[in-house]
Amino acid sequence: MLTWIQGEIVENKQWCTDLFSLKIKIDPLKFKAGQFAMVGLDIDDKLVHRPYSVINTPQDSLLEIHFNTFEKSYLTTELANLKSGDAIHVADRLNGLLTLDQVPDVPHLWLFATGTGIGPFISILNTAEPWQRFEKIILCYSVKTVKEMAYRADLEQLKSRYPDQFCFVPFVTREKSPDTINARITTYLESGELEKRVGLQLSPELTHIMLCGNSRMLEEATMQLENKGLRRHTRREPGHIATEKYY
Ligand SMILES: Cc1cc2nc3c(=O)[nH]c(=O)nc-3n(C[C@H](O)[C@H](O)[C@H](O)COP(=O)(O)OP(=O)(O)OC[C@H]3O[C@@H](n4cnc5c(N)ncnc54)[C@H](O)[C@@H]3O)c2cc1C
Incomplete structure (x- = not known):
């Protein structure tokens, strides 16, 4: 109740x-x-x-x-x-497992968000914990048009504050704009360009990844990550991929 x-x-x-x-x-x-x-x-x-x-x-x-x-x-x-x-x-009670206490100690924390799925990551990135725990934090944030990229100023501020630790990769799928990638996250991931651009490998030894947003991105990205040897993370069976599906 x-x-x-x-x-x-x-x-x-x-x-x-x-x-x-x-x-x-x-x-x-x-x-x-x-x-x-x-x-x-x-x-x-x-x-x-x-x-x-x-x-x-x-x-x-x-x-x-x-x-x-x-x-x-x-x-x-x-x-x-x-x-x-x-x-x-x-x-009065909040819930959800897309939280850092579910994340094992790994060097690289990757975050993939589509649209309003950026929400949990804004909260997490504005706390001290991720910056104390991870060597690198990579945020891929995808929206359809530039004006839909909410909280971009906050993310740019984090980039200035943690220039060597934070890698912010903005994606805009339905229009071209400077400093953003004109493709879906999953297209960029599948082609290998994402890892090349970030300069880091998505591997089970180094990575934990949190995904939030629409089911299409979550399913496609999870499949691609599983092809790289990463597994879904549950409390019973620790792995590398944690997801939160909005719809
Ligand atoms: C754990 C969790 C956290 C969530 N957090 C957020 C959040 O932070 N921000 C947010 O905007 N939503 C979030 N959602 C989705 C949210 O709970 C609602 O489902 C959404 O806002 C639609 O509610 P509605 O009553 O306006 O539409 P409804 O009338 O209930 O929508 C009808 C149908 O539209 C589809 N739908 C749902 N959301 C969208 C969408 N954004 N775009 C297109 N189609 C959609 C679904 O299939 C849904 O059944 C979250 C969902 C879950 C499960």
Whole structure:
């Protein structure tokens, strides 16, 4: 059973037509960077709720979520209309295993995100732990158009802060733009260009990889990684690939 607490919208940031982030004032919630919250609204006398990754770190005072609307989307269409001062429900227990306590000690942490799947990685990368634990952190972030690349400024800032440790590889699939790769992550991975560009090998001895976003990317990338000898990671059977599927 979920226990709901009420929060208040502090900010609704619109990145582009169909992409938003909400900041929510709420009593402090206990969670680990990378986890998701159940978020809900009263719609037609019913509490409609869905899971959303938390963008902020456990130390931050405001809860932040990031989402997109799409044709016939139900809850997100309503979330997109929220204004400062509006009420929102959040379940008091957060969940999810896309967290660093699930990651063994390896030199290289790779992160693959499509669209709003960047959420858990923003939270994780804004904590101290990954920078203390991994020699190299490689983030591949893919969106359709440049304006959909939310949180890019934060990621560029991390790149300036950790120039030798952080490798940020932005992908934009449906238009060409400077400093981004005009291909899907999986196309670039399969051709071997990703490892060449980053200058590191994806191998079971060196790598742990977290994937977040749509099922197509997760399935294709997992298959390609398995061809390189990496295995799915579970708590019972430690491996190298951890995934979180949004839809
Ligand atoms: C663990 C977890 C964490 C998640 N975190 C996030 C997050 O941080 N941000 C986020 O935006 N979403 C996230 N999602 C997806 C989210 O929970 C909702 O499914 C999504 O927002 C759609 O809800 P809706 O009510 O607007 O649409 P619905 O009316 O429920 O959508 C109908 C169908 O559309 C498809 N769909 C779902 N999401 C999308 C999408 N983005 N684009 C196109 N089709 C889609 C699905 O097949 C779904 O069944 C997460 C899902 C899971 C399981």
